[in-house]
Amino acid sequence: MTDEQHSETDLNDQMRERRLSLDEIIQQGFNPYPHKFDSTHTINEIIARLSSKTGEELQTARPHIKAAGRIHAINKMGKAAFIRFTDGRELLQIYLRSNEVDEKTWNLFKLLDLGDFIGVEGFLFRTKTGELSIHAESLTFLSKALTPPPDKYYGLHDIEIRYRQRYADLIANRSVREVFEKRSAIIRHIRSYFDARGYVEVETPMLTPLATGAAARPFKTHHNALDIDLYARIAPELYLKRLIAGGFEKVYEINRNFRNEGLSIRHNPEFTMLEWYEAYSDYEDLIRLTENLISELVEKICGATVIEYGERKIDFTRPWKRLTMREAVIHFWNKWDYLPPNIHPWETGLREMKQMLDDIYTITHDPGRCAICDAARKRQSESLAEQETPLERQRPTVDDLATREGLVEWINKLPDNLKSQISNLKSLDYGHLLGELFEQVAEPHLNDPVFITEFPVELSPLSKQSETDPRFVDRFELFIAGMEIANAFCEINDPADQRRRFEDQMKLRERGDDEAMVIDEDYLRALSYGMPPTAGEGIGIDRLVMILTNQKSIRDVILFPHMRPEKGDSGQGTGDRE
8 A cells, every 4th residue: 555545544534533523522412513602802812912911910810711713732631631722823722621611511622633613711821831821611612623634743735735725724834824914914005005195996897898908818708698708807907097087096906817828936817916097197106106115015014125035135225226128138138147158168267277376376475486376377367358358248238229130139149048938039029029138138137126117119008108219118117036016107198199009919919919909999989088197007916925925936925826627627727837
């Protein structure tokens, strides 16, 4: 019999015993699943309010307690017993003596299992070892755990089981609950931040007749009564801007979006976004607002401006850096983990030889005895300098990246492992080529918060063109820890310009780009009524929570992430990426 078979047999035996215990509890006259238990305190409240009390103070006051929770541990000692139970946040001990409760209550205790829910009534005191405890006067049975909880000492570590069975994960790993409590605190702070600044929280449709609002592959369904196809919301953008056209000046929504794409440590088919729009503002205003909002969040949630994220540190000290997309490519041009093939063996050898000669020279401290060594060091330094010169010449300039031809030339200088990631090199336009180059060369290195600006117009079908250079738009994306966290721009409010952008997107669809946007005639009609100058932004809540709670996967900050079907389940899995 395999280990897996042994484990399955043992689990079945335990479940059988627990069902027998439940039957016995019922036979003794207990309601196995009562409707309610009237608590005076939660376990967390008891710890928060009364844990500072001394044994003498508790003995004098004898605070009466009624509390409920899940059994975490049981320790029987002859005629007495200790039960540790939890409300998911805190643990508290129950002290029970056979001669201080009726026979029915003591018999109930003997039928309890780890994971069962109970209510206890008694008074609070401290044991001889000083532990805060409830001296039980009665127990109430609330629910039987027919499946044993994960091991209370070793927890639940199988990552796939943790994601599939989040309920078991929460039972076993208290740190998981803390992540989701922080997530809730982050969202509460965001709401209060925008409410305090006069924004109105709104709700927009999650099922729409057109797949609009962003460039992405949608989920599609059919409405039987209307006999029309509907699409799960890709983004609420066009609906929120309809509200600006209708007279609202500041609106925001914390919403669920859906994109029919692959899974990865940064992507889930449904995710949470904060999106807001403000009339009479531009993207510079949103840069300031974003920096202020997230800085406040970091201070509130993490209590510091420099935080740990995995093996790296992220410095949120203000002001945050700004780079145009081309500047970012230039800045990180030589940061990939490779040495150019034409100098790879030479540079490695020269550096190692120079370091060795430097070490020898330092040890001897006698230039006379090391004249040959000194001459060799000099020759090695000169040779190394000759090799470094062409490296510097390989860094592009802003002008080099200003045309499609220039981009192609520099993309061809990339190492094969990066160049191979840029598909359809011949067919991509200037904007998409620059976007691909930025993604491969710069994006992984954007650790501390940095605003990337000057996006090509081809990448921004809803963004207003720059007044100084019409090839680009007034847009920024905020990157932290190598991830896009926010996207913002000045909104197009010229209906003729917006129609041209939609038509350009339709041409992309005709060439096979099923993520390109479609024409939304009703949105164009809304713009024709007039929309003031407006800026809008979206922030990915899940990724922001990842950073502020030091979680490496988006699945660790979504309570029920999407997974491939388990063996034997029907349906098709979605391919993982990254």
